[in-house]
Amino acid sequence: MNPSFKLLLVLIIALEVSFTRHLTINLVLVAVAIIYLLTKRIRPRLFGWLFLMPLFPAIAVFITIAWFSPGHDYFYAWVLFSRIYVYVFTGAAITQTTSPLELTRSLEQNLHLPSKFAYGTLAAVNLIPRIKMAVKTIRAAGQMRGINLSWWSPMLYFKAILHAITWSDQLAQAMESHGYVEDRARTSVHQIALTARDWSILIISIILIQIITFALP
């Protein structure tokens, strides 16, 4: 499926389940997402991670509603519990099957997102390993001067932001040096197709979700 449309569908799903309280649709969506991921041959370990990672917040929400709220509404507790898994599994259905570059290219070509937003964000994303290293180095610099920079320390953020300022300057100049000009048309080496099939999948999915949400219990 077209990456932008996949994203659009997942966003619509996330929004819709946020505002409805319907257990069936949540379970159906989680099941569909899992099946989709299985057809894409996702590593089994990832499923374990996808299940465990949100477990803690999901339980927190569950017991808040089920035990500590005036209504003790177990049904609603399950709705909220499963809702978190809808977010996670539908989200994974994009991130595990579409590369950042494919999505960026699709957003640029199919949804006409200005290229500076698409590639500016992508360039920043590619620096994540450096960001992690920088945070580590800042904390080491602190410890070697006898101070512990914790996550609530202004100094830690200040130093990290200084890096961001330098890097954004360097990267923007480097991109310009590689021929990039803001707001100028670009060609595309890979055309990301947007077909009638993509439209049908999107529309049919949305209709199906409405039917389950509003017609089934």
Add this chain to the structure above:
Amino acid sequence: MNHLAIDNLTFAYTPKHPTLKDVALKIPVDSWTLFYGASGSGKSTLMRLLAGLLPKYGGRILQGNIELPNGLTVAMMFQDPGMQFALDTPQHELEFALENLQLPANKMPARIEHALKFCGIEHLRDRQLATMSGGEQQRAALAVLVAMDTDILLLDEPFASIDNHNRTLLIQQLTLLQQKYHKTIIVADHDLHGYRGLAKQIIHFENQRAQLLDAAASDALLQSADQLAATVHHVKLPTASDQPILTLKKVVIEHGDQKLIMANDFSFFKNQTTLLTGATGTGKSSLFKAITHLAAYQGTIVYNDQDSQKIKPRRYAQQVGYVFQHAVDQFLSVTVKEELALSLKKGRNPYFDEDHLAAALKLLDLNKLQDRVVYSLSGGQQKKLQLLLMLMMGQPVLLLDEPFSGLDLHSLHNVVDLIKASQKVYPQTMIIISHQLEGLEKLIDRHVKLADCQLSYREEF
């Protein structure tokens, strides 16, 4: 017009402090030119002006102008190899650049093939740039410029962090680009060794000026650079009475999938000042990062008979200090005064009492800069302040990564004197990485060379 004309140019980043003043130059096209000068002398600034990145990205042209021959395109390669790609792999970056140039899609594959092949990196096309060595990244960066078919190639200290093998390859490719494809190549470097026979002309940057050197002066400079690189100093090998303080046991350090260092049983010794040398890109800084636990390694690094990983990070940081290659990485506060106050409060080097600190500040010419913002200091001032701050902390072991770069000879002597004076009162183990060797003779006790992934003690440097 067959040259890049720089006419009476004055450029400044901040009012009243021009970086370049009254610069008038004619740089011929279809030739190889070197920009030579200390760091901060304006080489990089002029390059960015030629590339059209300045004043767009800061500063202002106060007078004069720059004219490029009609229709010639310019592109730049940057000093920090990892900071010039928007995408994740060479293939994608090449596609990105060609899309920017609005090249039709059907013409791209051939261009990309040619560029990858020309730079000898076909096998790296789909590798993650972030895991490549600096040398590989620079070759990928050159491939982008080749694919773009740029007429004028500006290279800002392109060899600063790459190994000899890749440097040689790059120079071959650049020579070919110049001679066969008639490109205009301008390289900025602070170190001229190895450029003999390559560059047609040298432009020397000093005191805000830039001047074209005549043939005789150029040749003299190139020759003395090669000679300096060949000067030999003698030191002793370790003796039986030396006490190990840091020992690498079965240590392997890698970058990406490239092995940098393999050390079966290698020690640095207590209260000695050890010079660590090796070609750029061989992994000297990686060794420091491993010792300070900033980078992963296999094996055991033993500190004072204890596995360093078993020491609490906070305590270990009080034992082994790291003077970073980039001075600003060391700073935590805003002004010089605040930085000094922090080191004074937390530092444990007994040498730095009030009088000695005042004397040290004066010696390093920092005494009148107390209210200055550390980030606005010159590169040399930052280096001196950084070193002072870490000396004051007084860790038993101090790792210094290029502590003297950007210092003039006068400052260098003062810094060495300060270290010696401090060591007399408070002996410390120091391991120093430095490409600058002149003026260090009286500081260095031992010399370790890193070559072919192995560390070994040597009698000369």
Add this chain to the structure above:
Amino acid sequence: MAKKNNKFHLRDIILLALVGIIFGVIYWAAAFMYNALTIVFTPLKLPMMGNDLTMGLWCMAGPMAGFMLKKPGAPFLGEFLGAAGEALIGDQWGAANLISGAVQGVASELGFTFTGYKHYDWLGAVSTTITTTIVTFAWDWFRNGYNKFGFKNVYYFSGRLLSMFFFCGVLVMLIERLLERSHVMKREEFND
């Protein structure tokens, strides 16, 4: 003051995305706090308190971006591009993050809108604290079932307000002061 350029250029966009990602990276390093607080507050029958007390940390990129660039849209983009960046690298919260990022972005943007994009000071900080608290709370009202919590919402709301005030108000102002004093955001030294 010279006429300000309110357009976002490539460099601004990279910077905002980086700032958003940096806050995300540090947030995840502190994510254990969420779990720890939840465990502490569960016996007090307030398990969601961990969510509310760490919410401020989640929302810092927006006000920070506002203070740094001082342009309309910056708070939204700071928060949203950070979330988009995390979604792009395959962060597991992916798409849901994108929506929360948008909500939080709008939330902190409103604080600056209400003060006419003129108050990059305490007033702006307090204003964005309040709008962020209210908007994100309203969002959780639907999304995380806060509509069911009854009078306990008084605690949750107070907890969130406190968290927002500390992280998006006090901490952001402290960082901003360091940036201001070091003159690093003055890209155009020649503008008078």
